[in-house]
Amino acid sequence: xxxxxxxxxxxxxxxxxxxxxxxxxxxxxxxxxxxxxxxxxxxxxxxxxxxxxxxxxxxxxxxxxxxxxxxxxxxxxxxxxxxxxxxxxxxxxxxxx
Numbered sequence: 001x002x003x004x005x006x007x008x009x010x011x012x013x014x015x016x017x018x019x020x021x022x023x024x025x026x027x028x029x030x031x032x033x034x035x036x037x038x039x040x041x042x043x044x045x046x047x048x049x050x051x052x053x054x055x056x057x058x059x060x061x062x063x064x065x066x067x068x069x070x071x072x073x074x075x076x077x078x079x080x081x082x083x084x085x086x087x088x089x090x091x092x093x094x095x096x097x
Contacts, residue, residue, distance in 0.1 A: 014065070014074035022080060024090050029066070031073055038097050040068045046091075061087045066094070 016022070016031055023030040028037040045065035051058045064075045064087050075090060077083035 011063075011076055011079055014072060015076060015079055016073070022075070022086065024086065024093055029073065029090065036066075036068055036071065036073065038093060041066050041073075041094055041097075042068070043091075043094055044072075060084065061091055063087075064090060066090075 020032045021030065026038075028035050029041060030036075043064065044067050045063075046061060047063040048059045049062050051060065060077070061084070062077050066073045066075070075083075075087050077087045080086060
């Protein structure tokens with residue numbers, strides 16, 4: 001836990017301000033009042049964590065860094081509401097394009 005708190009400033013880097021509305025849908029990614037069309041978004045970086053059981057490894061998305069020609073959007077699963085679900089949904093939508 002102490003390590004996580006020490007890395008908090010880095011985890012906050014690039015995130016939208018607290019309370020910013022995020023939504024993913026067929027039309028694109030909404031960040032606040034702005035809509036970023038899915039075809040314009042590029043996945044720049046994916047940070048994963050590995051969780052092992054006796055039979056398999058499971059990889060979870062911790063952080064996605066996305067960009068358009070003019071914007072960068074960072075989604076951190078630990079720092080946004082329903083983060084694991086949301087980052088997973090964004091990943092799946094972008095991988096489909």
